[in-house]
Each structure stands twice: as structure tokens, then as C-alpha cells.
Amino acid sequence: MLTQICVLTQICYLLQQIISRPVCRYFAGFLQILLKRETCQSYSWSGNLYSILQPQKQYFIHSKTLFTIIICNICTTRSLFGETLIDFKNCENVLQTKNAPIVNSLNKRPRFAELFTQFDFVDNQPNCKDKCIFNINTPANVFMSQTSNTFHSLLKQLSPYQYMNRIPGSTAFSKDILAHAVNYQMQFAPLNLTPDTFILPEHKNKVLQMKNQTVIQKPINGMKGKGIKIGTVDQIDLNMSSVVQIYENTLLYNKHKFDLRYYVLITSVDPLICYYYQNGDVRVAKKLYTESNFDDPQIHLTNGYVNNQNEDANYKTDSGDFGSFNTSTLFKYLEQSPRIFGQDSINTTQLQLKIEETITKTLISVYPELVHFSKPVRLHRFPKTMFQIFGFDLFITPELDVKLFEVNTNPGFYRVNNIHPDFNGNEVVNDALQLIGVRINVNESNINIPVLNQKDLFIKETYTKEEDLELIDYSSATIFEKKCVQQIMDEETRIGGFTRIKFENYLNEFRDGTALTNTVYKIVQQGLPIVE
Known part of the structure; x- marks a missing residue:
């Protein structure tokens, strides 16, 4: 049969x-x-x-x-x-x-x-x-x-x-909560992650003091470039629930504004385990940049929904360039033709390190909120059953610093895949699914019917005492802590186009890191064990 x-x-x-x-x-x-x-x-x-x-x-x-x-x-x-x-x-x-x-x-x-x-x-x-x-x-x-x-x-x-x-807790990446988290993190560590950001109506008085500043206003729950306003303070809606940022100058590509979309994969909240896809997405504004016209979104916004009526096709800018291409192509342009960016020379290696650092410090800043909003769901379950891919929108300043615009919790892979001649959205998603390790069982009953008695799925959550952390290594870790380290070890064998974010190099910057995250990365600092 x-x-x-x-x-x-x-x-x-x-x-x-x-x-x-x-x-x-x-x-x-x-x-x-x-x-x-x-x-x-x-x-x-x-x-x-x-x-x-x-x-x-x-x-x-x-x-x-x-x-x-x-x-x-x-x-x-x-x-x-x-x-x-x-x-x-x-x-x-x-x-x-x-x-x-x-x-x-x-x-x-x-x-x-x-x-x-x-x-x-x-x-x-x-x-x-x-x-x-x-x-x-x-x-x-x-x-x-x-x-x-x-x-x-x-x-x-x-x-x-x-x-x-x-993943539970993804609400922490909403525009207002992310802004709160970054602003609060600056009290503990020197940060220059984002343009100066304010939340309306909470910070209305502070915004009113910036009368001579050009700002950009974004609705809290806005998407696809809808509801964005650019102008002076008296030209925006001070009563709208929104985020207001100082409108900073950015590096220009052939006299057009552009930004970067990097894809970040979170496979565990506690401990925090994250990866970013090395080949991101470059998005270019359709019209030449000018400071004299803030009413035309195609000058100032790079969002594909704003610049292109046909969402399923790449568009051309006024300069004849494609409005969307990948970051590998961008770095070639930066190295070979820095003058089209208004620069004499550009150190792309240093720039890529700044991109990774901006992504890393953003995740560290929002981590306490991520854990807080995850409390309704028990996180310490093996095998893991959740993951999420986020879109981190970054820009490069004329001084070649990298800053964050916002984080998108529903990045449009289908659109990226359709409009790019040189970017394959399939690769991002397939690499993510390969990395997390989607398990299969020939016995369909284990796949289709949720297990009601889940006591065997959980490992007793025992932790190393805080006073013993300085001496911690893999051999002395608890069984539960070893399971968390093993997740990192296993995922790195299928890493594909992703790069693991090495939180072990930033432990001193976690203002409220959980004991588990702290312990796991102290073990990782000692070196991952070899599996025979």
C-alpha cells in the first residue's frame, strides 16, 4: 500500500x-x-x-x-x-x-x-x-x-x-517602547544608536522646545510609510500618538537618500540568542534629495510602498539606478566609487563592524522589555518551538556612523524576493529555517496532536550560583544551562548566511540581563566544547 x-x-x-x-x-x-x-x-x-x-x-x-x-x-x-x-x-x-x-x-x-x-x-x-x-x-x-x-x-x-x-515579547520592538528602551539605556552606557527620539504626547513639552529643528513624525502603529510627516515642529500633529525624531542628514547615493534593511533572527529570548543575515537590503528614494521640499515623500522616504505603485517590481530612481539592491553590491560601490557617496574613501570593513554593533546594542537595549513582555509564556522549553525574523532599518551618516531608524516585526520578504534582481528572499527564510532546525518525526501523531502532558518536555531549571559564575565552564554547568549552550552549538552548524551576534563580548552592557543569559555567555566565553 x-x-x-x-x-x-x-x-x-x-x-x-x-x-x-x-x-x-x-x-x-x-x-x-x-x-x-x-x-x-x-x-x-x-x-x-x-x-x-x-x-x-x-x-x-x-x-x-x-x-x-x-x-x-x-x-x-x-x-x-x-x-x-x-x-x-x-x-x-x-x-x-x-x-x-x-x-x-x-x-x-x-x-x-x-x-x-x-x-x-x-x-x-x-x-x-x-x-x-x-x-x-x-x-x-x-x-x-x-x-x-x-x-x-x-x-x-x-x-x-x-x-x-x-516570539513572545516582540511588542518590545514597537516604535514607542523601543524609543523608551534606548533612551533609558543611555543612562547606563554611552550610546548613539538613534537620532534624538521623543514620544508624543508624553514628551510634548520637549518637542515644543525644538522649534528650529526639522523633525520626522511616525505613527506608533504606522506601516508602509503611511502617516509620516516631515517638517518643523509647528507642522506636525503634537496630539497624535507617535514617535518624533530629529531629521538627521544621511549619506547620499548619487544624490539620493538611502537606508539599509538587515534581517535579524531571534531563536531564543532567555537566554538571548540572535543572528543577523550578512546580505541585507538597500532601499533608495526615488527622487533627488533636496532640503527645500518636505511635502514629497519620494524625496525623503525609501519605503518601497511610497516610491513604487507596482509593489511587485523594482523601480528606477530619477538618476536611472535601481531603487533596491543588496548590501553586497552597496559595499562594492562604497569601495570602488566612494565619490558617488560624496566621500574620498570609505573603509567598508569598519562600516560593517559598526552595522553589527548597532544591531547588537539595539538588542541589548530592548532586552529587559523583551523579557518582560514574554512573561505570559514559559520560555525554558526544549525543543524550542518559536523563532522570529525582524527587519532592522539603519542609515549611514555623512560621518560614516551607523544609526537605527526603527525595527519592523513583519518584514515583507515576498516583496523583496519579487523586486530584486540580485537579492533572494528565499535564501533568508530558508537559511533561518535550516538554522533553527525544524524537527520531523515519522510518527504523525507526534506532529499533529499537541501533547497534553508536557512534563517530559521541561528540564528542571537549576542555575549556577552567582558567586560561582567567575569559575563557570561547560563541565560545571547545570544540565539546563548545558541545554542552552548546546542550542548555540547546534545552530552554528547550520548558520548559512547568518552571523551569530556575540553577546559574550557585551555582557557588561546588559543593564538587566537575566541570570541565564549571563551564565550561558560566560560559558561561551570559555570556548564551546567539542562534540564527538
Whole structure:
């Protein structure tokens, strides 16, 4: 029977490539009736190949859609400690599912689906509020939610082999809370992370004192460049819930404003474990920069939604350059043609170190708030079941310093992937999924049904005494602390295009670091053990 299932699933996949999708849907419906919930296991030259039929998926399909089937050809790899993981990077069979139909509860193929066709992808309704159609029992390895609504309750229901693309506490990166965190951190360490930032209406009196300053005002919950105002203090809305920043000069590219988007992956809140993707995104304003016209957002804003009516295509600036390219290309320009940036020479190595430092110190600044907002969810669970990718928006000053504009909790990978001739959004997401180590279990019951009795998932949280921290090493750590160190060790074996943020070099700058974060990175300072 298993052999027959394998053959039938491959026939359905081939039909999908040759004939119309509706015909394949009818065929899929026939398979669902015939095969119920069987699982096919076979072997190929690239390792274990699992072809899994997912008939429950119609729960997420509009009634007019009839039948849809998702075939997941999953190749596997091994973690550093012997666990079976989905291999997102090194298996040709995975690529065969590139055009698999993935349908969410809105009866649309979500744009994110273009990045997540190697495995069963379940997309939450992006516009739902309290009553979301999100069946946690759906057989899926990863749940992608574009909203934080119902997140905490869903996270508690995940099985050991399911993942959620949300970390608790991501609210800490909202514009106002991030501004508070950075301003507060400056009391403990000299920082020049962001332009001077104020929160309205809380800091209204301070803003009124800057009458001769040009400022930029951004709504607290704003997105896609909507609601942004640039001008003097008397030209902005002082009663709007917003963040106000001094409008600083930036380095120009061919006389255009530009900024950088770097992708930061958080795989653990406590201890704090983070990575940034080395190849970021450069975004260029459409029109030539001038200080005389603050009413035209295409002069001052680099947001693609502002500069381009067609969100799925790259645009050209008034100078004829592409409005979006990657940071690897930028650094080549900086080295070879510094004059187009108004500079005689630029040390790109030093600049990249400043970028990493800005990202690192931003995370350190917001860390106490990140932990605080994570309290509703128990963080110390293995295996880990959550991760999140953030977009850090940075700019370079004429003095070649690097500062932070803001952090985006929902970076638009689908758009980056579509408009870039030289940037592949798939690589960011696939590298992230490869890094976190998405576990797979042949026994479907362990994937589909949340485990109610989870006592075996938790390791007793015992910690090294504070007075013993100076002498701590891996051999003397508690079992729980070793598990945290092992997570770093294991993830670094699949790091791909990411770079781990080395918090062990910044322990003195944590104003409120947790005991666990402090202990883990003191162990890392001693050197990671070798796994035989």
C-alpha cells in the first residue's frame, strides 16, 4: 500500500505540472477518499524522502475551492546531537515542490507561500482579530502568523515538532517602547544608536522646545510609510500618538537618500540568542534629495510602498539606478566609487563592524522589555518551538556612523524576493529555517496532536550560583544551562548566511540581563566544547 501511495502522490504532482490545477484538485479529492491519512516513506539518493498527504488542509480552504492537496517531499538531515531535521538547503527533492498549491483561510495563495513551499505551510488570517480560524491540530511543521492575536494560547498548544514564527515579547520592538528602551539605556552606557527620539504626547513639552529643528513624525502603529510627516515642529500633529525624531542628514547615493534593511533572527529570548543575515537590503528614494521640499515623500522616504505603485517590481530612481539592491553590491560601490557617496574613501570593513554593533546594542537595549513582555509564556522549553525574523532599518551618516531608524516585526520578504534582481528572499527564510532546525518525526501523531502532558518536555531549571559564575565552564554547568549552550552549538552548524551576534563580548552592557543569559555567555566565553 505504501508503494502505491508513493506512486499516486508523484502522479498527482506531475499532473499539477502538466494539466490545469482544477483537474488535479479532483484527482486529489479522489486520493483523499481512497487513502484517508496514510503516510508514504521511501528513500532517495539525498536521504529520507517523506511524501505526506494532508487531507485536513481543506479546513483552510473556501468552500468554492473544492479539493486541494499539498504534497511535501521532505529530505532530512541530522542535528549536531542526532535529531532528524528537515533539510531546507541541500536536497534536490525539496525543490520539486516549488509550485505546490498552498492555500490559506482567505482562499488566496499567500505571497509568503513563494518562500515556504518546501514543507507544509499554514498561514493565519492576517486580518482577523479575536476569532481566527487557526486549527492547531492541522498537520504542519511550521505555523506562520502575521498577527500576534491569539499567539500566546497557540504557542502553548504546539507539539514538540511544531514551530511558530513569533516570539513572545516582540511588542518590545514597537516604535514607542523601543524609543523608551534606548533612551533609558543611555543612562547606563554611552550610546548613539538613534537620532534624538521623543514620544508624543508624553514628551510634548520637549518637542515644543525644538522649534528650529526639522523633525520626522511616525505613527506608533504606522506601516508602509503611511502617516509620516516631515517638517518643523509647528507642522506636525503634537496630539497624535507617535514617535518624533530629529531629521538627521544621511549619506547620499548619487544624490539620493538611502537606508539599509538587515534581517535579524531571534531563536531564543532567555537566554538571548540572535543572528543577523550578512546580505541585507538597500532601499533608495526615488527622487533627488533636496532640503527645500518636505511635502514629497519620494524625496525623503525609501519605503518601497511610497516610491513604487507596482509593489511587485523594482523601480528606477530619477538618476536611472535601481531603487533596491543588496548590501553586497552597496559595499562594492562604497569601495570602488566612494565619490558617488560624496566621500574620498570609505573603509567598508569598519562600516560593517559598526552595522553589527548597532544591531547588537539595539538588542541589548530592548532586552529587559523583551523579557518582560514574554512573561505570559514559559520560555525554558526544549525543543524550542518559536523563532522570529525582524527587519532592522539603519542609515549611514555623512560621518560614516551607523544609526537605527526603527525595527519592523513583519518584514515583507515576498516583496523583496519579487523586486530584486540580485537579492533572494528565499535564501533568508530558508537559511533561518535550516538554522533553527525544524524537527520531523515519522510518527504523525507526534506532529499533529499537541501533547497534553508536557512534563517530559521541561528540564528542571537549576542555575549556577552567582558567586560561582567567575569559575563557570561547560563541565560545571547545570544540565539546563548545558541545554542552552548546546542550542548555540547546534545552530552554528547550520548558520548559512547568518552571523551569530556575540553577546559574550557585551555582557557588561546588559543593564538587566537575566541570570541565564549571563551564565550561558560566560560559558561561551570559555570556548564551546567539542562534540564527538
